[in-house]
Amino acid sequence: MANDSKVVPVPVLRRMPAYLSFVKTLQKQGEKYVSSTRIAEYMEIDATQVTKDLSHTGISGKTRVGYEVDNFVEILDDFLGFNKINNAFLVGAGSLGCALLQDKGLRNFGLNIQKAFDVDKSKIGTKINDVEIFHVDQFRGMPGECNVAIGIITVPAECAQNVADLMVAWGIKAIWNFTPARIKVPAHIAVQNTTIYTNLAILFNKLHGQE
Numbered sequence: 697m698a699n700d701s702k703v704v705p706v707p708v709l710r711r712m713p714a715y716l717s718f719v720k721t722l723q724k725q726g727e728k729y730v731s732s733t734r735i736a737e738y739m740e741i742d743a744t745q746v747t748k749d750l751s752h753t754g755i756s757g758k759t760r761v762g763y764e765v766d767n768f769v770e771i772l773d774d775f776l777g778f779n780k781i782n783n784a785f786l787v788g789a790g791s792l793g794c795a796l797l798q799d800k801g802l803r804n805f806g807l808n809i810q811k812a813f814d815v816d817k818s819k820i821g822t823k824i825n826d827v828e829i830f831h832v833d834q835f836r837g838m839p840g841e842c843n844v845a846i847g848i849i850t851v852p853a854e855c856a857q858n859v860a861d862l863m864v865a866w867g868i869k870a871i872w873n874f875t876p877a878r879i880k881v882p883a884h885i886a887v888q889n890t891t892i893y894t895n896l897a898i899l900f901n902k903l904h905g906q907e
């Protein structure tokens with residue numbers, strides 16, 4: 697049985713995809729069992745941390761052999777929501793937006809971008825990876841659909857709030873914001889800000905800290 701508490705600490709959620717990816721590699725190599733010690737060695741963390749993290753999923757291992765690999769993959773995929781398809785709309789089909797539209801891997805993680813929107817007339821009606829680009833005004837006029845819960849924002853930062861407002865008014869429940877702008881939305885809307893630049897700052901700090 698999984699823990700009663702549904703709130704999983706963010707650091708745990710950040711580690712779990714790496715556990716899953718490692719165990720999927722073992723699965724491809726035909727391995728049947730994996731111990732928390734082996735995952736811990738791969739992750740360079742303590743085995744008790746791995747066991748504690750995995751206790752959130754309800755997975756149980758066997759003494760001495762560890763977790764059954766196929767079961768581990770099934771449970772973690774399910775727990776992380778990667779095996780269910782979540783539909784999304786993307787607004788801003790520029791260089792980053794197009795890169796996301798090109799990325800076939802997102803579907804493996806449960807994200808299906810259904811439609812994209814932009815203001816650039818030259819892009820309207822074109823398709824990237826079978827996803828059609830519509831004018832953002834068409835978003836405004838579109839009837840709400842309960843099967844699209846996620847909005848992805850990849851517009852210039854100064855347009856991010858307007859796009860977020862539009863998404864909320866339309867009925868989007870969660871926003872993946874790639875812009876550096878901090879958007880304001882009602883409390884019931886989930887927001888995840890994502891930037892590769894933060895990671896770059898950390899990398900630079902590590903690099904120069906070693907000098």
Ligand SMILES: NC(=O)c1ccc[n+]([C@@H]2O[C@H](COP(=O)([O-])OP(=O)(O)OC[C@H]3O[C@@H](n4cnc5c(N)ncnc54)[C@H](O)[C@@H]3O)[C@@H](O)[C@H]2O)c1
Binds near residue numbers: 814851858875
């Ligand atoms: N999170 C990250 O790691 C990361 C990486 C790169 C870029 N970014 C950010 O992503 C955003 C997009 O960057 P980019 O390099 O793709 O820019 P870009 O200029 O290539 O693309 C922006 C697109 O948004 C469209 N657009 C502008 N206003 C709009 C509006 N109101 N509604 C709909 N579409 C609109 C433009 O026509 C263009 O196609 C920027 O905010 C940038 O800072 C984030």
